Amino acid sequence: MADxxxxxxxxxxxxxxxxxxxLRSLIYGSIALMGTLGGIxxxxxxLDSPFVAMFQLAVYVGSIAVLILFTVMLVKRELIFxxxxxxxxxxxxxxxxxxxxxxxxxxxxxxxxKTITTDEPAVDFRSIGADFLTYYWPALILMxxxxxxxxxxxxxxxxxxxxxxxxxxD
Amino acid sequence: xxxxxxDFVLVSVALLxxxxxxxxxxxxxxxxxxxxxxxxxxxxxxxxxxxxxxxHSGGQTLALFSIAIAAAEVAVGLSLIIVAxxxxxxxxxxxxxxxxx
Numbered sequence: 001m002a003d004x005x006x007x008x009x010x011x012x013x014x015x016x017x018x019x020x021x022x023l024r025s026l027i028y029g030s031i032a033l034m035g036t037l038g039g040i041x042x043x044x045x046x047l048d049s050p051f052v053a054m055f056q057l058a059v060y061v062g063s064i065a066v067l068i069l070f071t072v073m074l075v076k077r078e079l080i081f082x083x084x085x086x087x088x089x090x091x092x093x094x095x096x097x098x099x100x101x102x103x104x105x106x107x108x109x110x111x112x113x114k115t116i117t118t119d120e121p122a123v124d125f126r127s128i129g130a131d132f133l134t135y136y137w138p139a140l141i142l143m144x145x146x147x148x149x150x151x152x153x154x155x156x157x158x159x160x161x162x163x164x165x166x167x168x169x170d
Numbered sequence: 171x172x173x174x175x176x177d178f179v180l181v182s183v184a185l186l187x188x189x190x191x192x193x194x195x196x197x198x199x200x201x202x203x204x205x206x207x208x209x210x211x212x213x214x215x216x217x218x219x220x221x222x223x224x225x226h227s228g229g230q231t232l233a234l235f236s237i238a239i240a241a242a243e244v245a246v247g248l249s250l251i252i253v254a255x256x257x258x259x260x261x262x263x264x265x266x267x268x269x270x271x
Contacts, residue, residue, distance in 0.1 A: 123225050
């Protein structure tokens with residue numbers, strides 16, 4: 001059975017996931033999203049994988065959430081506080097969510113996953129580093145190229161062409 | 171270890187359901203990006219949980235790759251939202267109509 005730390009973490013994670021989607025202000029929503037990402041990092045710590053937890057904290061809470069926060073601040077103020085959604089779609093969306101949860105949950109509860117437990121020690125993070133540099137090195141290089149390309153593409157996309165000439169004359 | 175695999179999988183299912191709700195109901199582009207982030211995190215939680223209970227290092231390795239690719243996706247998605255906001259002065263995806271024939 002689950003212990004108290006797990007229950008507290010799941011309440012924080014799921015509650016702030018709902019808050020991120022439902023809070024009226026986008027700024028508070030992105031701060032609640034930070035709570036969700038931090039809660040997932042806590043789950044990673046419970047699963048004895050501190051390396052992935054620290055990676056999650058550094059990449060998600062440290063950079064992605066702050067990037068989203070800055071993008072929200074670039075948007076007009078009345079758009080930040082306006083809720084844009086279809087009233088008709090809301091009930092259909094809630095029904096779809098409940099159908100997904102109940103169907104997937106009952107399938108999983110009936111499957112053999114329920115009986116899986118382990119007494120073996122956790123995977124050492126040194127073996128992850130060894131895997132990265134031996135078996136997965138082409139994937140690691142490809143990932144670095146994809147990251148470079150996507151960040152360059154994002155900068156090119158977000159560039160403003162109309163102010164470029166003014167800056168050149170300065 | 172007192173927590174079982176089924177607990178983590180059920181939390182992941184709940185996060186997936188919340189993300190699907192957000193993607194289907196919200197029309198705000200930034201909130202839809204929030205929902206995509208929540209779904210990606212549910213997938214990562216599944217990867218690490220199954221990797222812990224096998225136990226095998228492949229789950230954590232794949233989760234690390236997934237986190238890095240998600241960072242790239244968010245950078246491109248946010249810059250697309252900024253470009254669309256500059257063109258339409260709005261972040262409602264029902265207004266982004268120039269591809270709609």
